[in-house]
Amino acid sequence: MDDELLERAKKGDESAIIAIYQKNKDILFAYVQKICRDDNTAEEIVSRTFEKFLTLLPTIKSGNLRGWLFIVARNVLRDFYREREKEISLTETNPFPSPEEMSYEKRDWEEINQALRELPKIYQEILSLYYLKGDSVEEIKKKTGKSESTIWQLLSRARKKLRKIVRNSPWLKKRYPFIGGKDEKK
Amino acid sequence: MRRSERLSLIKEFEDLYKKERQKKSEKEIINQFFARHPKLSEKEKEELREEILFSIFLFRTLSFRPMPEQMSKRVEERIRRKWAEIGQERKGEKTIPLTRRTDFLILLFYLLGKIKGITRIMKYLFLLSAEKEIGRYLKDYYQFIPHQLGPFDKRVYTDLETLRKEGLIERIPLPRISLSEIEREIFNLFEKEEGVFQYQLTEKGREFAKKMIKGIDKEIIRAIQEVKGKYGRYPLLKLLEEIYLKYPEYQAKSKVFKEIKRFKEGKD
Numbered sequence: 001m002d003d004e005l006l007e008r009a010k011k012g013d014e015s016a017i018i019a020i021y022q023k024n025k026d027i028l029f030a031y032v033q034k035i036c037r038d039d040n041t042a043e044e045i046v047s048r049t050f051e052k053f054l055t056l057l058p059t060i061k062s063g064n065l066r067g068w069l070f071i072v073a074r075n076v077l078r079d080f081y082r083e084r085e086k087e088i089s090l091t092e093t094n095p096f097p098s099p100e101e102m103s104y105e106k107r108d109w110e111e112i113n114q115a116l117r118e119l120p121k122i123y124q125e126i127l128s129l130y131y132l133k134g135d136s137v138e139e140i141k142k143k144t145g146k147s148e149s150t151i152w153q154l155l156s157r158a159r160k161k162l163r164k165i166v167r168n169s170p171w172l173k174k175r176y177p178f179i180g181g182k183d184e185k186k
Numbered sequence: 187m188r189r190s191e192r193l194s195l196i197k198e199f200e201d202l203y204k205k206e207r208q209k210k211s212e213k214e215i216i217n218q219f220f221a222r223h224p225k226l227s228e229k230e231k232e233e234l235r236e237e238i239l240f241s242i243f244l245f246r247t248l249s250f251r252p253m254p255e256q257m258s259k260r261v262e263e264r265i266r267r268k269w270a271e272i273g274q275e276r277k278g279e280k281t282i283p284l285t286r287r288t289d290f291l292i293l294l295f296y297l298l299g300k301i302k303g304i305t306r307i308m309k310y311l312f313l314l315s316a317e318k319e320i321g322r323y324l325k326d327y328y329q330f331i332p333h334q335l336g337p338f339d340k341r342v343y344t345d346l347e348t349l350r351k352e353g354l355i356e357r358i359p360l361p362r363i364s365l366s367e368i369e370r371e372i373f374n375l376f377e378k379e380e381g382v383f384q385y386q387l388t389e390k391g392r393e394f395a396k397k398m399i400k401g402i403d404k405e406i407i408r409a410i411q412e413v414k415g416k417y418g419r420y421p422l423l424k425l426l427e428e429i430y431l432k433y434p435e436y437q438a439k440s441k442v443f444k445e446i447k448r449f450k451e452g453k454d
Binding site: 012014017018021025026029030033034039042043044046047050051054055105106108109111112127128131132134137152156159162163172176178179 | 193197204236239240243244245246247248249250251252253254257258260261262264265266268269272273351352
């Protein structure tokens, strides 16, 4: 599929270029965002990556377009930081993730989002604020006007309900066997 | 273990995880956490381990961040523009065709120069549509609806942002003192948070416009110059009043029309 789009793009088909972008943008953005933790920088890096893709299009070999895009994004990010005289701090616990890893994470995210949508709105809101935005209970208190004990109670119930739902996802159960819980082990 | 005790331990683990996840591996954080609680029995540890693994699972799976939609559109626009540039260069042509709304904005800035405030930009774009039917030359031109300050299309905002991100235009904050009394009142009403900015092309934007203008239909250039000649020197108040009177259908949602009348009556 990627190779077919690449060949069309090389022949000058703009719709194929946009299709390649649409197919890879989320995963590339998440990849860069994970490293730099800044949306605006991630946007700039993804833009520059695709600009490079267009400039170098005739020379790109078919076979592993996504891998190619990831390598370019990584180099662009390094240059971007160099321009600003900053070093990217990468430790063993925070290395550049691989394209394959990012594809898995995207699928995880799709599955968990589907599960979240099955929850009541208030549970969705509390879980997103706490786990996605990383807000503290104090911050959630300010945003929702709920008391601390209510927030803890909601978080606990939401977790429990979500856990039941994600158990129905074969993908997540395979990736994270512990979500099966005790019942599953028996 | 009591439920409240378990919840408090999960909370403690989550706080620790949020603090350390950039620096340490998940395994290290879990070990660090259990080291803090040596009195927990193996059974209690096992029970807690499942909960904290689920916490990690939630932090990890929910932290995947796809590209927000507005951003995605901006990047797509940038790709299309680059593609057009490359196409023209390959053909050996020195001009860039006018195919996108954002290109039209660049042309507008090139011919009009600096423009003070988005409201003015919006009104010039509206007048070009209403009086010069510029939409004939450009598919997907702005479609205006009545709004608080008269004709409005929110895509003007997103397009300006796109151009700014691409380094083709820049905006310079204007000190409130440089605005007229009514302008200050209008901006106080509607642009409190943002402040007022003067928009203009950057060097890169001017270079782009120079290449583009060579291939532009002369009718388009004439239309912009005529709007500039007729309305370019109007103060904002007069510009808005003119549009409201000429196109009364845009008074519908206007909050500012009353302000203009009140201001004028006060002056008289």
